[in-house]
Amino acid sequence: xxxxxxxxxxxxxxxxxxxxECEGGKIIKVxxxxxxxxxxxxxxxxxxxxxxxxxxxxxxxxxxxxxKETAEILQGxxxxxxxxxxxxxxxxxxxxxxxxxxIGAVIxxxxxxxxxxxxxxxxxxxxxxxxxxxxKNRADVIIYWGCNPIEAHPRHMSRYTTYATxxxxxDAQRERTVIVVDTRRTDTAGxxxxxxxxxxxxxxxxxxxxxxxxxxxxSVIPAKVAGVSKEQLIRIAEICKTAKFGAIFFGLGLTMSRxxxxxxxxxxxxxxxxxxxxxxxxxxxxxxxxxxxxxxxFTWMTGxxxxxxxxxxxxxxxxxxxTAVDILRRGECDAALIVAxxxxxxxxxxxxxxxxxxxxxxxxxxxxxxxxxxRIHIPCTAAGIDAAGTAYRMDGVPIRLKxxxxxxxxxxxxxxxxxxxxxxxxxxx
Amino acid sequence: MTEIxxxxxxxxxxxxxxxxxxxxxAIRDGRIVESVSDRADVIDAQRCLTLPGxxxxxxxxxxxxxxFGRYMSPEDMRAGRTKRKGKMHVTSGYYVPTTFGNSYRYxxxxxxxxxxxxxAPLEARHTHEEFTATPHQDMMANTLFDGNWAVMDAVxxxxxxxxxxxxxxxxxxxxxxxxxxxxxGGTEAWGFGEDLTGIHEMVPHFAVxxxxxxxxxxxxxxxxxxxxxxxxxxxNLGKPGNYQTTLETFDIVPDLNPDRQTLYxxxxxxxxxxxxxxxxxxxxxxxxxxxxxxxPQIVMDMGQIMFGRTMTMTAxxxxxxxxxxxxxxxWSNHDVELETGSGIIPVTYSKKSAVNCIMWAxxxxxxxxxxxxxxxxxxxxxxxxxxxxxxxxxxxxxMSKRYRDEECATLHPETEKRTSLCALERELxxxxxxxxxxxxxxKALGIVNQGKGHLGIGAEADxxxxxxxxxxxxxAREYRKVVEGFQKTRYTIKRGRVVSRDGDIIVDGANATxxxxxxxxxxxxxxxxxxxxxxFEQFYTVRMSNYPVQDVYLPRGRRIETEVFT
Ligand code: SF4
Ligand SMILES: [Zn+2]
Numbered sequence: 002x003x004x005x006x007x008x009x010x011x012x013x014x015x016x017x018x019x020x021x022e023c024e025g026g027k028i029i030k031v032x033x034x035x036x037x038x039x040x041x042x043x044x045x046x047x048x049x050x051x052x053x054x055x056x057x058x059x060x061x062x063x064x065x066x067x068x069k070e071t072a073e074i075l076q077g078x079x080x081x082x083x084x085x086x087x088x089x090x091x092x093x094x095x096x097x098x099x100x101x102x103x104i105g106a107v108i109x110x111x112x113x114x115x116x117x118x119x120x121x122x123x124x125x126x127x128x129x130x131x132x133x134x135x136x137k138n139r140a141d142v143i144i145y146w147g148c149n150p151i152e153a154h155p156r157h158m159s160r161y162t163t164y165a166t167x168x169x170x171x172d173a174q175r176e177r178t179v180i181v182v183d184t185r186r187t188d189t190a191g192x193x194x195x196x197x198x199x200x201x202x203x204x205x206x207x208x209x210x211x212x213x214x215x216x217x218x219x220s221v222i223p224a225k226v227a228g229v230s231k232e233q234l235i236r237i238a239e240i241c242k243t244a245k246f247g248a249i250f251f252g253l254g255l256t257m258s259r260x261x262x263x264x265x266x267x268x269x270x271x272x273x274x275x276x277x278x279x280x281x282x283x284x285x286x287x288x289x290x291x292x293x294x295x296x297x298x299f300t301w302m303t304g305x306x307x308x309x310x311x312x313x314x315x316x317x318x319x320x321x322x323x324t325a326v327d328i329l330r331r332g333e334c335d336a337a338l339i340v341a342x343x344x345x346x347x348x349x350x351x352x353x354x355x356x357x358x359x360x361x362x363x364x365x366x367x368x369x370x371x372x373x374x375x376r377i378h379i380p381c382t383a384a385g386i387d388a389a390g391t392a393y394r395m396d397g398v399p400i401r402l403k404x405x406x407x408x409x410x411x412x413x414x415x416x417x418x419x420x421x422x423x424x425x426x427x428x429x430x
Numbered sequence: 431m432t433e434i435x436x437x438x439x440x441x442x443x444x445x446x447x448x449x450x451x452x453x454x455x456a457i458r459d460g461r462i463v464e465s466v467s468d469r470a471d472v473i474d475a476q477r478c479l480t481l482p483g484x485x486x487x488x489x490x491x492x493x494x495x496x497x498f499g500r501y502m503s504p505e506d507m508r509a510g511r512t513k514r515k516g517k518m519h520v521t522s523g524y525y526v527p528t529t530f531g532n533s534y535r536y537x538x539x540x541x542x543x544x545x546x547x548x549x550a551p552l553e554a555r556h557t558h559e560e561f562t563a564t565p566h567q568d569m570m571a572n573t574l575f576d577g578n579w580a581v582m583d584a585v586x587x588x589x590x591x592x593x594x595x596x597x598x599x600x601x602x603x604x605x606x607x608x609x610x611x612x613x614x615g616g617t618e619a620w621g622f623g624e625d626l627t628g629i630h631e632m633v634p635h636f637a638v639x640x641x642x643x644x645x646x647x648x649x650x651x652x653x654x655x656x657x658x659x660x661x662x663x664x665x666n667l668g669k670p671g672n673y674q675t676t677l678e679t680f681d682i683v684p685d686l687n688p689d690r691q692t693l694y695x696x697x698x699x700x701x702x703x704x705x706x707x708x709x710x711x712x713x714x715x716x717x718x719x720x721x722x723x724x725x726p727q728i729v730m731d732m733g734q735i736m737f738g739r740t741m742t743m744t745a746x747x748x749x750x751x752x753x754x755x756x757x758x759x760x761w762s763n764h765d766v767e768l769e770t771g772s773g774i775i776p777v778t779y780s781k782k783s784a785v786n787c788i789m790w791a792x793x794x795x796x797x798x799x800x801x802x803x804x805x806x807x808x809x810x811x812x813x814x815x816x817x818x819x820x821x822x823x824x825x826x827x828x829m830s831k832r833y834r835d836e837e838c839a840t841l842h843p844e845t846e847k848r849t850s851l852c853a854l855e856r857e858l859x860x861x862x863x864x865x866x867x868x869x870x871x872x873k874a875l876g877i878v879n880q881g882k883g884h885l886g887i888g889a890e891a892d893x894x895x896x897x898x899x900x901x902x903x904x905x906a907r908e909y910r911k912v913v914e915g916f917q918k919t920r921y922t923i924k925r926g927r928v929v930s931r932d933g934d935i936i937v938d939g940a941n942a943t944x945x946x947x948x949x950x951x952x953x954x955x956x957x958x959x960x961x962x963x964x965x966f967e968q969f970y971t972v973r974m975s976n977y978p979v980q981d982v983y984l985p986r987g988r989r990i991e992t993e994v995f996t
Contacts, residue, residue, distance in 0.1 A: 006973040017976045091559065102520050123502050127760035127774070132552065134767025134971040139621055161971060168969050169635075245622060273761065276751065280623035282763070300500045301492075301529045301560050304507030304522030314513035316522050318504055391559060397494050397764065399555035400972065401980055 008402050009038040010088070010385030013287030013395030014154050014161070026406050028386075035155035041386075046367045047410065048380040067362075067379045068416060071338065072423035074360045074376075078336035080312070081106040084113075084325045085342030085365075087292035088383075089413050090390020090402055094291075094298040096417040097340060098309075103424055105311045107334070109325040110295035111288075111342050112307040117320060118256045119285045120296070120306050122265035129272050131282045132396045133160075135246075138167035139280075142244035144180040146268065147204065148252025148286050151188040157286065162248065163192065169245070178240055182207070183254060195237060202259035203227020207234070208267040214238040215274050242278045249283040256285070287395035289342070290385065294393035329355040337361040340413060341384070345371030364413050381413040388412045432926060433458050433470035436893065439480035440900055442861055444869035445884035449861050450900060452477055457891040460926035464887060473921060473928070475895050481864050482883050483542030483892030483924065485871035488661075488696050488731055489812040491532045492546050492560035492569070494553045495743045495772045498762055499526040499813075503741065503776065518935045525740040525817040529563035533939065535819055537566040537930040540894025540919040543882055545875060546571045547661075547696065547811070548612060548745045550766040552972070554604035558943065558983040565939020566922075566929050568882075568892075568988075570875070572661050573606030574745050574770040575647065577618035579969070580962060582636040585646045591954060594650035594995070598948035599956035603978035605945040605987065608658035608875075609651055612745035613665050614643040617771035625748035629665055629678055640665050645682055648693060652686040654948040655992045657876025659687065659729075661694045664701045667749045673714035676701040677721055685727035694874055697733025697811035699793035708785055712848035715795035723801050729874045730800075731809035734793035734824050735786065736816035739778045744814065747771030768969055779816075784844040791838075791849035797828055798856045803865040804873060821867070822916035828858040828866075830909035860900050880944065880990070891926040894919045942986040949994035 007019040019038060022030035031042045051067035052059040062070075075081050083101050086094045087110050094110075101108035112120060136143070143162045150157040158164055163179050170176045181193035184203075190196045199207050203226070210226040213219065215238050224231050241247050249272060255264050268283060275281035287293050296306035303309045305318035308325070321327060325344070328334045329352035336359055345353050346369065357374040365371070366383035382388035385402035387410060392402050434457040441448050441455070456466040490496050500507065500523060510524035510531065521531030536544065544564070549557045549571040561569040575581050575597065584592040597609060615633035616626045624634060629641040648660045664679050666672040676698065683693045695701070702718045705711040722728050744750060747763055750773020754761035762774040779786040793815070800806035808825070812818040826833050831854075838845060838852055846852050858866075872883020881890035898915035905912045922930035929937050956962045966974045981987065 006975045008976065017973050095563075099519075102514055120501075123762070124504055125760065127502055127762040128498070129761065129763040131763070131765035132767045132971065134552075134969065135621060135765045137971060138767060138969055166968070273754075276623065277755075280621070282765075296501065297497055297556070301497050301563060303520065304500055304511075304528050305504060306501050311520065314520070315511040316507070316520050318507070391555065393556070397498075397556070398552060398972065399559070400976060401555065 004403070004405050007405055008385055008392070008400055009034050009041065010290040010392060010402050011037050011041040012154050012290055013293060014157050015290060015392055015394040015400050016156050016160060017400055021405050023406050026408060028406060037155060048368060048378060051377060051379040054376050064379070064411060064416070067377055068419045069423065070377060071362045072420050074336045074362060075104055075338065075420070076424060080328070080334050082325055082328055082334040082337045083108040083340070084337060084344060085111065085340040086295040087111040087289035087342055089341035090291060090384040090388065090392060091294050091298045092390045093340065093414040093417055094295050095302065096414050096421060098299060098302045100417065100421050100424065101309065102311050103421065105314065107310045107312070107323055107325070107328055108299070109308045110299065111292055112296060113324045113326060114347055115253060115288050115292065116256055116285045117307060117324065118262035119265045121262040121320060122269060126266055126269050128269065129276060129282055130284045130396065132398055133394070136248040136282070137161050137165040139169050139246040140248045141170060141176055142178045142180070142240055142247040144182065144247065144249040145189055146182040146249060146251040147254025147256070147258065148250060149187040149189045150286065153252070153288065154286055180237060180240065195240070197229055197233060197237065200228035204255055204258055204264045205260040205267055208264065208271055210234050211238055212267070212271050212274055215242060215271070215278070241275050241281065244279050247275060247279065247281040249281070250286050251283070252286045284396060291392035293395055293397065294391065297393050326352045335359050338364070339371050340364045343369040343371050345369065345374050364416055366410070379416060380410060381416055382410045431459055433466040434473060434923070434926060435466050435470040436473045436475055436480070438477050439475035439895065440477050441480045441885060442864040443482060443885040444861060444865045445872065445878060446886045455885060455893065457923070457926045460891055461881065462885055462887055462889045462891050477899055477901070478920060479860065479896045479898040479900050481540065481894050481896070482868045482885050483894050483922070484540045485543040485868045485875070485883055486541055486809065486812070486818065487545050487807055487871040487875055488547045488809045489544055489818060490547050490743055490814070491544060491812070492529065492564060493549055493557035494764065495548065495774060496526060497556070497560065498764065499741050499743050499774050500528065502760060502762055502774070506741070516934065516936065517938055525813040529560050533564040533566045534935050537922050537935060538918050538933040539821065539916065540896065540922050541567060542892035542922065542924045543568045545607065548572055548574055548610055549604060549606060550574050550770050551600050551604035551606065552766050552769055554606065554979050555983055558605060558979055561943050562985060565941050566924060566935065568942045568944060570607035570944040572608050572610035573601055573604050574610050574612060575600070576611045576614045576745065577770045579768045580965070582618070582633065582638050582643065585638045585642050586636065590646055590649045590653060593646050594653045595950045595954040595956050597650055598654055598950045601946050601948055605943070605979045605984055607944055607946055608656055608661055609647055610661045611644060611647060612663040612770065613667065613749065614640040616640070616665055616748055617745060620748040620771045621765055626665055628675060641682055644679065648683065648686065652692070653995050655995070656946055656948060657990060658874070659691050659694050661696060663696050663744065663746060667700045667746055668753065670703050670705040670707055670711040673702050673704055673717055676718060680721045680725060680728055683725065683727050690873055690876055691729040692727040695728060695730040697809065697815065698730040698796055699733035699735065699789060699815065702792050702796065711785055711788055713788060713792045713795060713850065715792050715799055716850065719796060719799035722805055729805050729807065730796070731807040732793045732797050733809060733811045734815050735779050735789045736810065736820040736823060737779045737781050737786070737790065738816065739776065740813045740816055741774060741776045742814045743772070743774040745770045745772045747773040749773065750775055767971065781841050784842040787841040787845040788848050791845050791851040794827055794834065795849060795851050795854065797866070798854045803858070803862040804870045806866065807870045807874065808866040822913045825863050825916050826909040826913040829863065829905035829912055831855060831857055832906060833909040857906050877944070891923055893923040895921040940986065942988045943984045944988045944990060945984070946990045946992065948992045951994060951996065
């Protein structure tokens with residue numbers, strides 16, 4: 002059976018034009034997707050049933066038992082943490098928020114270790130952005146800053162930017178100027194019309210220099226800024242100012258390098274400045290398929306995109322204090338529920354190590370590095386493969402992930418609802 | 431079977447010509463009926479003011495833009511937060527509350543139906559997700575068409591039927607309710623950082639004018655027999671001197687529908703400015719209202735502003751950028767491919783600002799100078815002019831000259847010179863207010879026959895009982911009692927269930943979402959139009975098959991099918 006227009010749930014591009022060939026509950030061929038999509042759909046490391054750690058290893062337990070014990074762990078905790086959420090659908094995220102509210106937990110998503118700083122910057126200065134189709138149809142200047150889409154978002158350039166044929170840009174290759182800004186010469190840099198190589202930690206200075214030039218203050222700029230020549234900076238500023246439509250995409254190279262959220266703030270203010278000359282937009286390249294959805298769901302339910310602490314009864318938000326990494330690092334958290342993510346692989350060591358010291362339950366389709374730290378692992382459906390649900394693309398466009406096969410696993414939203422029911426004396430959210 | 435008997439209610443039900451009668455209301459299974467059995471639950475209204483549930487015909491409570499307003503404003507989330515309590519979830523936010531916050535506060539004020547003012551079709555799924563989390567009001571969504579490429583192409587071809595077909599396809603795909611035009615043509619121009627300055631200016635690259643878009647859409651709207659009319663946010667919002675654009679727009683509105691208006695002009699306060707600069711801005715409410723008074727085909731809403739902090743959010747991207755250049759606060763922008771734009775900035779309306787004071791006065795002037803209250807509805811373009819929790823204060827101001835005078839005494843002295851508010855003696859009565867907050871909305875939205883906005887037999891039992899005794903309160907003097915009374919109902923009844931008592935929600939919500947499935951002749955269906963499909967697949971970034979909102983997003987969807995045109 003061939004299924005058309007399948008959505009790839011892997012990265013924030015959420016490409017929705019894949020073609021899958023399925024046979025007997027298995028995916029046998031993936032077309033139109035990138036290599037990441039292929040491995041997303043083709044590799045499946047799911048456990049047959051929930052497992053619980055024993056003195057000597059693991060034992061299989063029933064779903065009911067796993068759910069009961071998870072509820073008990075959460076019920077007995079003083080400072081529970083519910084973390085992850087970015088690789089599942091909004092329906093599961095929403096139940097997660099309800100659980101957090103009910104038991105006074107901290108709930109956080111993977112933004113905490115990726116674009117959290119971008120969110121902080123947006124909360125200070127706002128976000129001039131657009132949907133990806135605006136870029137595809139209009140942009141004649143594309144800037145990739147501190148990111149390497151060829152590796153992390155392989156189809157971003159062909160679907161939305163550099164190579165995409167747009168209404169006002171019928172000959173994409175010729176009509177678009179691509180600028181890549183990075184500290185190292187990445188694959189993406191290889192296709193750039195202009196590659197701007199910045200010294201480590203120099204992003205803030207370069208952004209400030211560009212802002213000054215755009216404002217007509219080029220005379221204050223020294224001959225070199227963080228390794229970039231003044232001539233190149235002036236050239237870049239000119240390309241931007243004379244663009245018909247410019248789009249900046251940035252990644253963790255900007256968000257997580259020295260300056261962090263200040264870098265993003267500076268980049269947004271550069272975009273703002275450029276809007277006084279032409280049209281310019283800026284957007285983070287969001288990593289996990291539905292990380293933006295977790296921000297959206299958290300926001301309409303609690304008011305905040307991540308790091309929400311319900312301990313005081315109200316929703317409280319203070320990144321640096323209520324962020325998962327900080328709660329773990331301080332050793333404050335005494336039970337953790339990890340859903341659809343892998344902090345064992347992505348968190349700083351001290352934070353991840355604390356997960357092993359406390360009862361940690363993982364609800365995730367796949368065995369991952371966090372499993373090794375957990376007490377219980379409950380396998381479930383994978384959103385977009387054997388479960389349908391809502392995901393938000395990196396630009397905020399909501400898309401319904403499809404269920405393409407049935408493998409007989411329960412949906413994580415269902416598992417979470419049962420946990421909620423137990424915590425709430427049998428009543429649903 | 432559930433039954434309620436509301437006795438001793440002081441009912442104002444304008445659509446049924448009831449004005450302050452003491453009567454009983456029988457409710458069975460969500461509807462108003464002739465009588466109920468003696469097993470019915472009894473609510474003694476104690477002669478309190480009892481109105482059909484409030485209807486907001488233009489508010490921003492759900493969807494991409496609203497949620498981004500929350501996302502970027504932790505300072506506002508902190509400004510209003512409540513704990514979980516009984517059936518109530520945690521809420522955050524004051525001017526852009528979380529979905530539950532919106533729902534509970536509206537319900538406490540007696541509101542049972544809301545129209546989200548702006549939904550981009552591409553992002554409709556998001557709006558519907560938030561509707562589900564706004565459980566105590568029936569919801570409907572104005573669907574944005576101001577920069578829709580397929581619409582502009584059909585308009586250029588002067589093809590009303592095709593325009594109608596595009597609208598029908600899009601409404602169905604988005605599960606939308608009606609046509610919204612926000613700065614028509616201007617949002618497309620904003621795609622390249624431009625704006626339009628008049629209704630006869632060409633939209634770049636599309637060779638159509640806002641006037642052509644507006645007229646063709648009005649005709650398409652009536653051809654499709656949509657329940658609501660075209661809902662327009664005029665061009666040039668918020669610019670001194672823009673009243674001329676507004677009047678020119680009103681001039682091109684034909685009278686095409688005997689049952690309701692042909693054009694709903696929203697937040698007209700923002701479109702009623704004289705002068706040419708911020709220095710000499712003045713009120714043109716008299717000109718605007720004299721146009722509306724002579725044109726039954728137009729209904730407007732006030733777009734009242736109230737002093738304090740709030741957030742402006744609209745599909746009108748260029749306007750928001752201009753505002754940002756004045757305020758220098760944070761600014762978000764979000765253009766939507768092939769469809770529309772949007773922008774968000776926080777603002778503070780200050781009594782120290784002459785401009786803000788004049789804006790405040792203009793909104794009130796519009797309401798006081800419009801003869802027929804069905805033609806000027808009470809709205810703030812929530813939260814643009816003020817968060818909806820300010821509605822009771824606006825009611826107080828409209829009902830009391832004394833309250834207005836007391837307020838005016840605290841305002842910038844220019845207010846008196848550049849508006850006529852202080853000279854207006856009119857004080858609206860309870861009936862006027864009932865029209866301007868529910869009956870008028872129901873009629874304008876075309877939902878009277880869905881059982882909304884009235885308390886006749888067969889109507890949906892959406893009822894608000896306010897702790898106000900109209901026989902003993904003199905609104906002109908005791909306006910504070912009026913304001914307080916409208917802030918919190920004794921009972922809000924939604925589809926026959928008491929959902930809110932003295933401000934607290936006591937049940938889980940079970941709202942419905944109304945959407946329109948407009949029928950078109952087979953040969954006009956866009957899903958069969960190869961050119962439409964080709965352009966869609968070429969220029970959108972989602973596949974056409976993934977675009978329509980699936981039924982799972984409307985767990986209690988109420989589909990309204992229109993009659994096919996020929
Ligand atoms: S670019 Fe991202 S969403 Fe698209 S196919 Fe590759 S991994 Fe999937
Ligand atoms: Zn509005």
